[in-house]
Amino acid sequence: MSLANPPGSTSPLSTRARALVPDELAQIPWLQALDPAERERAEEGLVLTSAQAGDHICRIGRPVTYWFGLVDGLLKMNNDDSLGPVITFTGLAPGGWFGEGTALKHEPYRYNVQALRKSHVAGIPIATFDWLIAHSLGFNRFVMSQLNERLGQFIAAREIDRLGSPDLRVARNLAAMFHPLLYPNVGGTLRITQQELAYLVGLSRQRVNEALTTLSTLGWIRVEYGGVRLLDLQALRHGQL
DNA sequence: TCATTAAATTGTT
């Protein structure tokens, strides 16, 4: 029941990777933006692995080997490891791809990404990523849009941290994970337990439970077993109490 | 496929 994760967990992409089935390929948003030739090259490089809760997808200081996307499950991005307190930057929801900034610069990771629950993570090798950047206009458009939207989220995250109301903090964090461009596969229902949400937002599970009740009373969301259904994205993003 | 059991998640104290 504890979310604690042993620091020695191993990197997942080394073993047990496999190719993707067509159904999984259809869930990768940027593939649609590629020409047939580009797409073929991308699909050649694509692999899928499963990560257990606590597994690291990438670690601070490690060299970039893949560009990653979450097919299914839930991830968190934090700073941890070296100095200071653990700060969770953001949750990563299904359909989201991440690490492009680091991949573009060919720099070591400056953050950790860990699985919050058992997840399926897809990836393309950095060489394939480079090739797509060099050859595909559609891919460049996607990556640029991705960087832009994520910048917006990090700016919003700074404001969220200063919010006094726990209810609003929960609302804004949910809104981030319901972002239709960054996490297109979330759809109307985000699969996340109240414990996981508490861990992401930095509140107790009880408090998150209260907040969710408040938000559902307002008609912004509906609370379901093991997840949250989106009713009013604008309210979650900008609404006041 | 259905019924039973175990596990996970939630709402509340």
Added chain:
DNA sequence: AACAATTTAATGA
């Protein structure tokens, strides 16, 4: 942090 109630997942006939 601990509890009971509820929902889902797993198991086996």
